[in-house]
Amino acid sequence: MSDTLKAQITEAMKDAMRAKEKERLGAIRLILAELKRIEVDERIEVDDARVLAILDKMVKQRRDSISQYVDAGRQELADKEQAEIDVIQAFLPEALGEAELTTMIDAAIQESGAESMRDMGKVMGLLKPQIQGRADVGAVSGMVKSKLG
Structure with a gap:
């Protein structure tokens, strides 16, 4: 079996059983x-x-x-919700620290040539795939706004 995230989650379910x-087990089944459902x-x-995006969304909902x-x-x-978050987060990559995020934001601003709030979409477009499941997109968006603002 390939070592995809979905396969790891399925294995974790068997271990929990x-x-x-x-x-x-209940959280993994969710x-x-x-x-x-999405498939x-x-x-x-x-x-x-896509699995990371789904897990990220599940954490946010909880x-x-x-x-x-x-x-x-x-x-x-x-x-109960916090216990589910703990299980879901076990499948997410390690969260990014403030310093790492700042470096990534600066690099994305540089790479996109962003100069003002009008360029916010370009910067977030570059950052989103890098931070998915590793940082709160809303918080990162706020950090980008303060740098561009």
């Missing part, structure tokens, strides 16, 4: 169900880049849910 890790809906085979649950005083539900 063997180890009887119910919560971890990931695989989402991958399968069926779009009639495609997801590649690693973060949004956590803030809503915390505001509603439902800590047990927030904890």
Whole structure:
């Protein structure tokens, strides 16, 4: 079996089943169900880049849910979402640090010849594939704005 991200997630599911890790297994099954849904809906085979984008989106959705649950005083539900985030993040590459991000943003601004906010799209176009699953795109967008602004 190829060592794709999807294959690694499938292996992790089998390991979780063997180890009887119910919560971890549930979270992994959610990931695989989402991958399968997209493959069926779009009639495609997801590649690693697409899997990262999907995992990134799943983390973001759960973060949004956590803030809503915390505001509603439902800590047990927030904890469940956080546990799912922890499982999902295990399949994402290591997060980029502030210094790495700044270097990447500077390089993208240089490469695109960006001079003002009008060039924001060019810069983000170069950065997005590099930061997918490794940094919050919204936060990076804010950093780019402050550099171009």
